Amino acid sequence: MRYGKTQALDGIDLELAPGRIVGLLGVNGCGKTTLMKVLAGVVAEYGGEARVCGHLPGPASKALVSYLPDATFLRGRMRVRDCLTVYRDFFPDFDLGKARELISFFELGESMRLGEMSKGMREKVQIALVMSRKARLFLLDEPISGVDPAARQVILDGILGNLDDDALLLISTHLVHDLEPILDSVVMMRGGRVVLTGDADDLRAEHNMSLDHLFREIFR
Numbered sequence: 452m453r454y455g456k457t458q459a460l461d462g463i464d465l466e467l468a469p470g471r472i473v474g475l476l477g478v479n480g481c482g483k484t485t486l487m488k489v490l491a492g493v494v495a496e497y498g499g500e501a502r503v504c505g506h507l508p509g510p511a512s513k514a515l516v517s518y519l520p521d522a523t524f525l526r527g528r529m530r531v532r533d534c535l536t537v538y539r540d541f542f543p544d545f546d547l548g549k550a551r552e553l554i555s556f557f558e559l560g561e562s563m564r565l566g567e568m569s570k571g572m573r574e575k576v577q578i579a580l581v582m583s584r585k586a587r588l589f590l591l592d593e594p595i596s597g598v599d600p601a602a603r604q605v606i607l608d609g610i611l612g613n614l615d616d617d618a619l620l621l622i623s624t625h626l627v628h629d630l631e632p633i634l635d636s637v638v639m640m641r642g643g644r645v646v647l648t649g650d651a652d653d654l655r656a657e658h659n660m661s662l663d664h665l666f667r668e669i670f671r
């Protein structure tokens with residue numbers, strides 16, 4: 452995948468199994484967002500092939516993928532209840548009851564307007580929407596990057612409490628320390644390539660260090 456002269460993804464060869472929480476780790480500009488966009492089916496101009504549950508990215512795969520992009524995708528004038536309605540009308544697999552529970556778990560009100568919320572609060576609304584679909588693949592692009600440590604933990608709790616056993620959660624971050632406790636496996640990227648992939652426990656045992664430490668070693 453290229454953007455003009457920039458090779459954003461280069462020779463990626465990756466297979467991810469269901470029922471796992473996978474950390475997509477790497478420094479700024481290594482290609483995490485681009486890989487997510489390929490899997491989400493929002494870019495099409497690339498070589499090679501991606502498949503989600505056997506489907507090429509397109510309408511069939513999009514029905515199985517719940518995607519949290521790295522930028523806000525809801526308009527500021529909307530109230531939380533409007534967002535719930537949009538998701539209910541747009542996604543047949545959206546569980547309105549679950550979303551309401553999550554909004555309440557995050558201590559937000561349905562009459563609140565997005566434009567009057569803090570970044571962390573808006574992030575929570577988006578997480579509540581995205582995690583309330585019965586998707587097979589959840590793509591969360593940096594869901595905790597802009598929020599304080601306490602809010603990070605609440606957001607992660609909200610994500611984990613709402614994940615089906617057979618779903619795959621791919622979550623990108625450079626905040627490895629915060630995510631490490633929930634990760635089953637990791638994919639580390641650099642310069643558009645995968646430099647390391649494996650089971651979290653195996654990597655910790657093999658390198659005799661935490662994933663956070665390993666990440667710092669690799670990207671030093």
Ligand SMILES: Nc1ncnc2c1ncn2[C@@H]1O[C@H](COP(=O)(O)OP(=O)(O)OP(=O)(O)O)[C@@H](O)[C@H]1O
Nearest residue numbers: 454457458459477478479480481482483484485486
């Ligand atoms: N729309 C675009 N136009 C041109 N180049 C782009 C565009 N989007 C990304 N790139 C380039 O592609 C490369 C990969 O970017 P990408 O956003 O996938 O990285 P990332 O790992 O998600 O970074 P970050 O952690 O900062 O979000 C970078 O070199 C970036 O400059």
